[in-house]
Amino acid sequence: MSVAKLVEDVLAAALCTGCGACGLVCPHNLILFDEDTIQPKLDFDAAICADCDHCHGVCPGLDPETDASEMHIYGRHRAAEERWLGIFTAFFGAQSCSEEIRWASSSGGAVTTLLLASRTRLSVRHTLTMGRNATEGWRASPVVSDSKDVIIANAQSTYQLAPYLNALRVTYDQSPDENVAVVGLACHVQALRKLQRQDTEIGRWAKERVVFMVETACSSNTLPAGTSAIISDILGKDPTRTVNVKYREGLYPGKFQATDVNQDKCAVEFWQILNKLKENKTHRCLSCGDWMSGLADVSVCDGDPNIFDASLNGGQAISKHARVLVRTPTGAEIVEYAAEAGLLDRWGIDLVGFNLGLERKKNRRRHYEQTTLPIPYGPGAGETYERSELRTDEELINPARYRSSKS
Template sequence: MTFSELRRSVLDADLCASCGACAAVCPENVLTIGPDQTVPLAAPGLTDGTCGTCTLCTDVCPGRDTGVPASERRVFGRTRTAEERWTGIFRHSYRARAGAPAVHGAASAGGAATALLVAALEQGRIDAALVVGRDPERPWVPMARLADTPEQIIACAQASYCITPNLQVLRDAPYERIGMVGLACQIEAVQKMRNLPVPPPVAERIVLTLEIGCASNTRREGTEHLIEGRLGLPLVDVTGMKYRAGTYPGEFTVRDREGAEHALPFHELVLEFKNFKTFRCLACPDWWSGLADISIADGDPNIFRTSREGERTDKASAVLTRTAEGQALLDAAVADGSLLVTEEVFLPEESLGLQRKRHRYASYARDRAGEIPTSPVAEEEAVDTLEDGELIELMSRNP
């Protein structure tokens, strides 16, 4: 089996998750995902996709098979129950915020992911963190990077609502212990690496995994549409950009060459981005993979409503610890003041992002079974599905 099989079963079926795992593990370095691509390309000369007998690219790909049940059995000794369908297996759930004002101020929400990565670095648990920054020449373009100082991690604290094939950066990483923050598909790919009889070297270097809840990711064209189509700015005039700048929940903010800032409220992003999704993102079965050491989401279950109604609320994160390593890091971060937490139950039914994914996946499972990734539980996705816009409005009405 070769790249031709990955192309047939995943790429041609529009199931590429754009995680970068295939490029990260390719022993011959014949797969790459360039800065203006979201899917892997084979090296010139491999026109038929034949690159040998290695099967690593298909083995680790989460596009069609997320591998969640097998990973859960290895990590937790069991698979999740039907009741755990949308939370996964976890130890404790918290409401959290970064203790350091610089971290809390830089973050989109509570800054838990940034605070935990900084704590892990300062405590000597990791040598570097895999995060998402911005291309210095094209600030609207996301760029995965390995940050090895607290300042570099904090500079990448803002959420990125744009597809980024993070994992391929790990291929040539000069660090032995890496902590990463990623989305469900990226964490699933890492765990599929670890499931192999002989995990690739990349997997052995990842010693800490944090994941962010994801309703669906967005193609870069969505961000470019906001800048050019909504704000009327040529891309060449952009010198800075943040998806959620300013007072919580933040605004999509772009700075031009004159230093002027142009902004759109966050709730408009939610609606605009609906037109810039990939099939794999829309058909994704997971809000969280449930396989990371720690899972994190915005502490506000309905950012859309908060933004549209002009409500004011404290910036916070919802945090679920899953592994002993994740719990130990969180406890240490709390002890040294990096993270401030209170125990709080996470309620899937109140999360707009999670419910959007739940309804969307149930609809795809009903209408396109066999064409989409399978659910982490065997039971049918039994839900009276609502169209996305209808669900958003229903859940965003003021009480």
């Protein structure tokens, strides 16, 4: 049965991504999630599952099935030189033409602009973004909404795990004939693409109704305890009195800002929160082989290749902007519509240059591939590396500079 395989292949091996896909597809709505570990809670009689294979079949934890999804989408697998960025047809720099959206965003609002454009171009009614928990504002919580204001309010990056895709279950149950757009990370997109290839009722729904996917590049994500520790240990505030959190607020690259019940705001530079995030990562996130899944319609990352340096040494002169990779005809259609409608400003770039998030992702993956620990499968191309290429995180972020600049 699916749940037994999920336990054996994924949960026991610490390979759960916390994506929430298993909860989304469970026919009996049996799967709930621990709010702190973001792991599925399986405290029910497994006999109910019989020969169901829904939850294991959609899980990206051990096997994201990137190769199979690429064949389904593109008719080919990525080549070795496409290992980290995947298959794409166009790339450019971009930012929203809206000052409101740019200010609300981490990286210029390209993602938000494309999501809003899909509402008109693809008749999207429901958009999944990451917001905040209604009663514990320091916790991340997925939000499905048809409100432009909500989508803009959730424009910023959220460095916290939550059972994200599970939030789509209400849409599937109550509004199955309405189109959906999703912004997510690599694991979210991989799970949805696995689902779209399944010949099940919910699989057919996902194929027909999840009409637009945008992904943001991810070096690794963090458990809720990371955010709680930032508020308590760095800001010296009470997380239980926090009603809202922004991780990249204000001028680029942004500050971590917490707002309390009295609407008082307290903020620190982004670089100051990174150790707390690092201390609260999961094995699955650290061993992940995907900066981008390569399976979304459009992929987006920070335009500035090193937001750590920008935060540490003052990058406020840099304009918020993104690097955008277009992968599918749907992605191209939305981008062209947004540009022609005066919603998205874009310009030519090259893809040469250091990106700290990608370099750290590559380096960690090399490390885990040389251990005996269970790790998630990666795309077929270029999975192995020479030991001589390994570097430590400390070498990558240069701790001597860190101390001398901010001591």
